[in-house]
Amino acid sequence: MENASTRPLVAGLVALPETAGSALYGMVDVLGSAGSLWNELVGEEAGRQLIEPHVVSPTTEPFRCGNGIPVSPDLSVADDPHCDIVIVPEIWLAPSDALDGRHDDVKRWVRSRYEAGAAVYSACSGAILLASTGLLDGREATSHWGYIDLFRERFPAVRFRPEPNLVIADGEGRLVTAGGTTSWHDLALHIVARHCGPGEAMRIAKVYLLKWHGEGQLPFAALVRRQPHADAAIRRVEEWLTNHFAQSAAVGGAVEASGLAERTLKRRFKAATGVALIDYVQNLRIEEAKRLLEEDAAAVDEIAAEVGYDNAAFFRRLFKRLTGLNPGEYRRMFRPIASA
Structure with missing residues (x-):
């Protein structure tokens, strides 16, 4: 049943x-x-x-x-x-x-x-x-x-x-x-x-x-899409960012995890994924924010902080640019409705 x-x-x-x-x-x-x-x-x-x-x-x-x-x-x-x-x-x-x-x-x-x-x-x-x-x-x-x-x-x-x-x-x-x-x-x-x-x-x-x-x-639309490529170092960075994107110095941490010079990493990351490293971090953060808005009742400022943004106003502007909706509109649109 x-x-x-x-x-x-x-x-x-x-x-x-x-x-x-x-x-x-x-x-x-x-x-x-x-x-x-x-x-x-x-x-x-x-x-x-x-x-x-x-x-x-x-x-x-x-x-x-x-x-x-x-x-x-x-x-x-x-x-x-x-x-x-x-x-x-x-x-x-x-x-x-x-x-x-x-x-x-x-x-x-x-x-x-x-x-x-x-x-x-x-x-x-x-x-x-x-x-x-x-x-x-x-x-x-x-x-x-x-x-x-x-x-x-x-x-x-x-x-x-x-x-x-x-x-x-x-x-x-x-x-x-x-x-x-x-x-x-x-x-x-x-x-x-x-x-x-x-x-x-x-x-x-x-x-x-x-x-x-x-x-x-x-x-x-999903903001994060894994592109197939053969660059093992960049794949390691993608995996590292999946677990650490909310860190305040996520880009610096990614550089350290890669073992590459920052300029080299950014060049190879864009070549392998088609996305700039900083944009990839932003996409991961906003994608997680979308999930929290759908599933969590926390205030928008709290969600902004949880995904890595101390500046909630910046988070709201970025969220609107990437999704077409502000966080409140997104929550109203996608928050599950209790069954009757």
């Missing part, structure tokens, strides 16, 4: 007659592939499914959604199914349609799942259904720019940001909205990164050739 740490996370994708089928089934495919598809394609050891997507509707009766695409729901909101993750994909709505008097049972279920601890996500116009639950009141949210008047007039309590290709996390990171017509791409990658790790999000993007928007690839 699977325990909470090994079972796939259950993702409930809300499907209504107004739902865009491409977004719905695109997310089913992408999320359901996390943890396993890359391994199969590249011949690695078999992985395991990390997210188990289910289509959730008012009933389990088959129906047709936008453009006549057939939907066979797996779960009914009437049964109050457990979901760790709830997703409202894009829905086809007129710029003045606030879903008044429709799908109240779905709205109640989405709200109850959030109150039970689930993470709730929307893509594009799916934010209109979230807004109608009241969950976005007093929070920042985004959707397609075409709904700016609708949000201003019908949901004035929502701090609406219609910038394209934007992902906004609010509510301690458990309420996330994505804007733009193809924002389900960004949202799917965000969900995989948040719940399965940035590395898995990068693999999924490569498998499906998904285009990155908004914050781009920087927050997901």
Whole structure:
């Protein structure tokens, strides 16, 4: 029997007659592939499914959604199914349609799942259904720019940001909205990164050739990549730095460990790895800082000191340059969310 740490996370994708089928089934495919598809394609050891997507509707009766695409729901909101993750994909709505008097049972279920601890996500116009639950009141949210008047007039309590290709996390990171017509791409990658790790999000993007928007690839990219080379002295330095990068005089220690003159070491290090020695040290430090931000609740200044920076302001500037996000934004984006 699977325990909470090994079972796939259950993702409930809300499907209504107004739902865009491409977004719905695109997310089913992408999320359901996390943890396993890359391994199969590249011949690695078999992985395991990390997210188990289910289509959730008012009933389990088959129906047709936008453009006549057939939907066979797996779960009914009437049964109050457990979901760790709830997703409202894009829905086809007129710029003045606030879903008044429709799908109240779905709205109640989405709200109850959030109150039970689930993470709730929307893509594009799916934010209109979230807004109608009241969950976005007093929070920042985004959707397609075409709904700016609708949000201003019908949901004035929502701090609406219609910038394209934007992902906004609010509510301690458990309420996330994505804007733009193809924002389900960004949202799917965000969900995989948040719940399965940035590395898995990068693999999924490569498998499906998904285009990155908004914050781009920087927050997901590994800064440290071992390059194959035949320089044994430089390999020793790389190993030494793996364990001592946080030392205040890491470069000096690397010189000593190499047995080479400093100028010679720096020249050979750049030739072998393609990265300057000081940049390699910085990358190791920021990579460890990313891990701590994902896993540790320590203050940013404490993390800066732990990875080797006495000057926290410098650490913040460097972190933003290398990842595209400041440390607080990175933590909100990637800190694991407790399962509902």
